[in-house]
Amino acid sequence: MEALGLNLPFLLVQIVNLLIVYTVVAKWVVGPVGKMLEQRRETIAQGMEDARVAGEARANAEEEAAKIKAEAQAEASQIVSDATERARSAGAEVKSAAEAEAATAKDKALAGIEAERNQMLGDLRGQVAALAIAGAQKLVGEALDEKKQHALLNDFFAGVKDGSVIVLADADLSGDSAEVTSALPLTDAEQVTVKKDVLAKSGAEAVSFLVDPSILGGLVIKVGDKVMDGSVAGKLEGLRANMR
Amino acid sequence: MSEQKPKNKVWARWVVLGAILLGAFLFTGFFGIGLNIKPIMPEVFLPGEVLSDKPLFGIEGFFMTNTFVGMIxxxxxxxxxxxxxxxxxxxxxxxxxxxxxxxxxxxxxxxxxxxxxxxxxxxxxxxxxxxxxxxxxxxxxxxxLPGVETIGLIHEGHGEYAVRDLGSIGGMKIQTIWDESGEEAHMEEASTDAHAEETHAEEDAHHAGASVVPFFRPxxxxxxxxxxxxxxxxxxxxxxxxxxxxxxxxxxxxxxxxxxxxxxxxxxxxxxxxxxxxxxxxxxxxxxxxxxxxxxxxxxxxxxxxxxxxxxxxxxxxxxxxxxxxxxxxxxxxxxxxxxxxxxxxxxxxxxxxx
Amino acid sequence: MEFSVEAATILGKLIGAGLAMIGAIGAGAGIGIVTSGAVQAMGRNPDAAGNIQTNMILGIAFAEAVAIYCLVVALLILFVVG
Incomplete structure (x- = not known):
């Protein structure tokens, strides 16, 4: 062993020396450096964590912003659609109101026109009757009882004789509604007469009166799908057909 | 920085070339101008070499060796x-x-x-x-490190190289060992990195041969x-x-x-x-x-x-x-x-x- | 130079030490095989490089131990025996 340089005192010195170095290194190098490494690792981890949190916060903020934006957009579009709807309904209301007003105005105007026309026609009827009587007196040469004449004319125009409608004398009618057309407007008394008669004969529930000067005289009564032509024009037409 | 780098490289290159030329000059007779110092092979000792004969701390068999210096x-x-x-x-x-x-x-x-x-x-x-x-x-x-295993005590009477005086510093003689087996070769202690090394010596006896016991050995x-x-x-x-x-x-x-x-x-x-x-x-x-x-x-x-x-x-x-x-x-x-x-x-x- | 016991002893020592170091061949081949395997393993699975490296150095140490025994024997022959 001596030749290899091994001797016990030096070996022991080396062992002691190694233990001293171990103590120094463990206390002054490994401890502080380990602590520093740990600290650095923690700092890095902390930094990473911070970055992660910041990133999350940013993502959240972005999400929030997107949500707010979407909400704002939805609200805006809601407002717009509301406004449009309101405008449309307001317009429709205005329009319908205007239309209704226009309709009533038109109705009123039409009624006024109708009434005026009837009035005029009624006035005309008196004059026509007087002229006809006068013409007939000249032709016949005899003066007719004026009262009788009037009755005749009235019969002519109204197709009503002795309180009953001539056309309906022997007709068989049935229907829900009746329509009475005369050449000139009927007087109220005549209307009542005609109405009563028509109702009794036909069993209809309502009667409407129309004026059509082209039938010249008499009445055309339409009940259901049946038409009773008691008009002067119809009679003349029948006469003409017979003469041919 | 980019200008500095090539400059450094060039500088290092010249140093390497100069060291090679210096080595060639010292150790070869190339072109007839070299010093032609003959390299020597130092003796190899397995145990740490003893620097002083007195036991350290009075412990039997425990001497001051150059590896002890290395340990310190x-x-x-x-x-x-x-x-x-x-x-x-x-x-x-x-x-x-x-x-x-x-x-x-x-x-x-x-x-x-x-x-x-x-x-x-x-x-x-x-x-x-x-x-x-x-x-x-x-x-x-x-x-x-340079100087390790090359600077030490001259150990007279043990070895094959002659001792030469180089001078003295503060009363301490500086000597070196030479290989005189050749013709006129001036040889120093083998230096592995082409540096001339001096050897401190305290004894100046002129024996047949000498070797160096280095102060420091790893x-x-x-x-x-x-x-x-x-x-x-x-x-x-x-x-x-x-x-x-x-x-x-x-x-x-x-x-x-x-x-x-x-x-x-x-x-x-x-x-x-x-x-x-x-x-x-x-x-x-x-x-x-x-x-x-x-x-x-x-x-x-x-x-x-x-x-x-x-x-x-x-x-x-x-x-x-x-x-x-x-x-x-x-x-x-x-x-x-x-x-x-x-x-x-x-x-x-x-x-x-x-x- | 004439024959002497000392010279024969020195001769025997030197030859013996040289022969003892032949055993280092095995260690060299072993270290090469270990390293080759480890490098291949690292190339195939770079993630496990740390673990492979530790085991490689362990294996090299065991293989090298044989060479170290040879060295010990050689040193004993050169410096201790006789």
């Missing part, structure tokens, strides 16, 4: 590193700079390695790893150092094993667990346990001689190469020795760490694999 040098280096690292860490910086920064980087790498192998026992094992690596590394690299080339390291490492492996497993650690060596219920495998296990005991002893031997063999062979290699081709070529071997010195330091530490980590692991799994 390595200790001082480690203490300086420790001081630098300690002060650097205390200053509160996040990262160290300079030498302590390099040490810190090394330690970090070693610690990661330890954590990967030893797991929760890192705190116990790592200080040993760090201590061994740092101490062996300083010891190895100190041996590469402690890794002393078996006492490597055996001390190996013994402590292997003992600490057992200590760590005991700390981790308690008394059941001993079943690794005296394994009678399956001796009776499974006679054949039980007997094999028992034999394996005894072999483990032998392998612990052989660990001491292989630890000690691995480090010693590598470093001693490295020193001899540099001697031999220096004596064969005294310039340029030794520089390559210096680089190799730099590498070997670091590798051996890390390997010594890492093997200690691995053995410790193995000692902390229970051998239960091992038994089940056999059964």
């Amino acid at each position: 040098g390595a200790d001082i280096a480690v203490f300086l590193i420790a001081l630098g690292v300690y002060r650097g860490v205390k200053s509160g910086k996040m990262a160290l700079s300079g030498v302590s920064g390099a040490v810190e980087a090394l330690l970090e790498a070693l610690q990661n390695m330890t954590e990967g192998t030893a797991g929760k026992w890192t705190k116990v094992i790592f200080p040993w790893f760090a201590t061994i690596t740092l101490l062996v590394l300083s010891a190895n690299w100190l041996g590469l 402690v890794s080339t002393d078996l006492n150092f490597t055996f001390a390291l190996a013994l402590v490492a292997v003992v600490m492996v057992q200590v760590v094993g005991f700390r981790a497993l308690g008394w059941s650690y001993l079943t690794k060596f005296w394994n009678t667990k399956h001796f009776f219920d499974k006679p054949i495998f039980g007997f094999i296990d028992f034999g394996v346990g005894l072999l483990e005991l032998v392998s612990e002893l052989s660990k001491v031997l292989s630890f000690a001689f691995r480090l010693f063999g590598n470093l001693f062979a490295g020193a001899v290699l540099i001697f031999v190469m220096g004596s064969l081709v005294p310039f340029f070529v030794p520089a390559m071997f210096y680089m190799l020795e730099l590498f070997v010195g670091m590798i051996q330091a890390i390997v010594f530490g890492m093997l200690t760490m691995t053995f410790m980590a193995q000692a902390t692991q229970s051998h239960g799994d091992h038994d089940e694999a056999h059964a």
Whole structure:
């Protein structure tokens, strides 16, 4: 062993020396450096964590912003659609109101026109009757009882004789509604007469009166799908057909 | 910066070329202008050479050797590193700079390695790893400094070279040994890095021959150092094993667990346990001689190469020795760490694999 | 040079030490095989490089132990025996 340089005192010195170095290194190098490494690792981890949190916060903020934006957009579009709807309904209301007003105005105007026309026609009827009587007196040469004449004319125009409608004398009618057309407007008394008669004969529930000067005289009564032509024009037409 | 770099390169290139030319001038007779100094091969001693005849501290057989000086040098280096690292860490910086920064980087790498192998026992094992690596590394690299193993005492009457006076400083004679076997060769102590070396001498007797006993020799080339390291490492492996497993650690060596219920495998296990005991002893031997063999062979290699081709070529071997010195330091530490980590692991799994 | 016991002893020592170091061949081949396997393993699975490296160095240490025993024997022959 001596030749290899091994001797016990030096070996022991080396062992002691190694233990001293171990103590120094463990206390002054490994401890502080380990602590520093740990600290650095923690700092890095902390930094990473911070970055992660910041990133999350940013993502959240972005999400929030997107949500707010979407909400704002939805609200805006809601407002717009509301406004449009309101405008449309307001317009429709205005329009319908205007239309209704226009309709009533038109109705009123039409009624006024109708009434005026009837009035005029009624006035005309008196004059026509007087002229006809006068013409007939000249032709016949005899003066007719004026009262009788009037009755005749009235019969002519109204197709009503002795309180009953001539056309309906022997007709068989049935229907829900009746329509009475005369050449000139009927007087109220005549209307009542005609109405009563028509109702009794036909069993209809309502009667409407129309004026059509082209039938010249008499009445055309339409009940259901049946038409009773008691008009002067119809009679003349029948006469003409017979003469041919 | 980009301008600085090529400039540095050019500068380094001229230095290398100049060193080669200087070496050629000193050691060859090339072109008839060289000094043609003949390189010498120093004597190789296995034990540390004794510097003084008086025993140190009055202990019998314990002399002041040049490896003892090397040990003190390595200790001082480690203490300086420790001081630098300690002060650097205390200053509160996040990262160290300079030498302590390099040490810190090394330690970090070693610690990661330890954590990967030893797991929760890192705190116990790592200080040993760090201590061994740092101490062996300083010891190895100190041996590469110029002047180490070349400056020392002239040992008269033992050797084959003549002694020449160079002058004196403060009453101390400066001498060198010469190889006069050739014609007019002026030879100095073999210098592996093409530097002329002086040799301090206190004796001036003119004997037939002389040799140099260097003041400083790396402690890794002393078996006492490597055996001390190996013994402590292997003992600490057992200590760590005991700390981790308690008394059941001993079943690794005296394994009678399956001796009776499974006679054949039980007997094999028992034999394996005894072999483990032998392998612990052989660990001491292989630890000690691995480090010693590598470093001693490295020193001899540099001697031999220096004596064969005294310039340029030794520089390559210096680089190799730099590498070997670091590798051996890390390997010594890492093997200690691995053995410790193995000692902390229970051998239960091992038994089940056999059964 | 004439024959002497000392010279024969020295001769025997030197030859013996040289022969003892032949055993290093095995260690060299072993280290090469271990390293080759480890490098291949690292190339195939770079993630496990740290673990492989540790085991590689362990294996190299065991292979090298043989060479170290040779060295011990050689040193014993050269410096201790006789």
